[in-house]
Amino acid sequence: MQKISWHPAFWLLLALLGGFQQVQAQEVQARHPADHWEFAVETGYLRKIRNNSPLDYRIVPTQAVWRSPPLFDLWRGESGARLTVRNRLALVAETFVRGPEDYYVAFAGSPTFELWSADQKTALFYEIGGGVGLLNSKGVPGGQGQDLAFNWFTQLGLRRQLSNKLGLTGGVYFTHHSNLGMTDPNPGIDVLGVNFGVVWQLD
Numbered sequence: 001m002q003k004i005s006w007h008p009a010f011w012l013l014l015a016l017l018g019g020f021q022q023v024q025a026q027e028v029q030a031r032h033p034a035d036h037w038e039f040a041v042e043t044g045y046l047r048k049i050r051n052n053s054p055l056d057y058r059i060v061p062t063q064a065v066w067r068s069p070p071l072f073d074l075w076r077g078e079s080g081a082r083l084t085v086r087n088r089l090a091l092v093a094e095t096f097v098r099g100p101e102d103y104y105v106a107f108a109g110s111p112t113f114e115l116w117s118a119d120q121k122t123a124l125f126y127e128i129g130g131g132v133g134l135l136n137s138k139g140v141p142g143g144q145g146q147d148l149a150f151n152w153f154t155q156l157g158l159r160r161q162l163s164n165k166l167g168l169t170g171g172v173y174f175t176h177h178s179n180l181g182m183t184d185p186n187p188g189i190d191v192l193g194v195n196f197g198v199v200w201q202l203d
Contacts, residue, residue, distance in 0.1 A: 033161055034084045037202040040065040044195035053187035054142040058098035064091045080118040088112045100140035106133020121161045128154040145183025152176045169197040
């Protein structure tokens with residue numbers, strides 16, 4: 001019976017294919033949704049929850065949001081779950097559906113805390129931060145006393161990945177507007193509601 005002789009090139013080809021598959025597996029493993037720069041569009045509906053102003057404010061926030069890859073991980077589980085901290089920067093455009101002012105345009109920044117499931121499909125997130133912007137004050141009693149206004153916000157929600165590059169978010173959103181006592185009276189605005197978003201991977 002004649003022995004089969006394998007050419008050295010055949011073994012070299014097998015080694016190359018094995019190495020290529022290993023690299024591919026490492027790349028797939030590295031494609032965690034949190035490990036990328038992201039852009040999101042968010043919008044929602046907010047209503048007044050405190051009596052610092054006698055006016056019954058209703059606000060529709062629309063935001064263009066950028067999130068960075070993780071600054072660091074607070075925790076990593078053996079199953080693949082992880083708790084990350086990322087940067088969030090947003091251009092905020094608010095429409096006043098009810099209230100004397102018409103709009104508020106601002107920047108806001110914050111950290112984003114994301115607790116990801118092991119399958120990399122679902123995350124619980126929390127954000128808290130603030131910024132500054134301009135609105136069109138009208139000098140109405142109970143309204144805002146000047147155009148310059150600071151904002152403070154917090155958001156708690158869930159994120160679900162539809163694919164490696166596309167995700168959806170939904171959460172409970174609170175924001176506070178104030179001019180830090182630069183005018184008297186300084187009623188401020190406190191509104192609470194829901195906020196939804198679509199997230200795209202940039203890299």
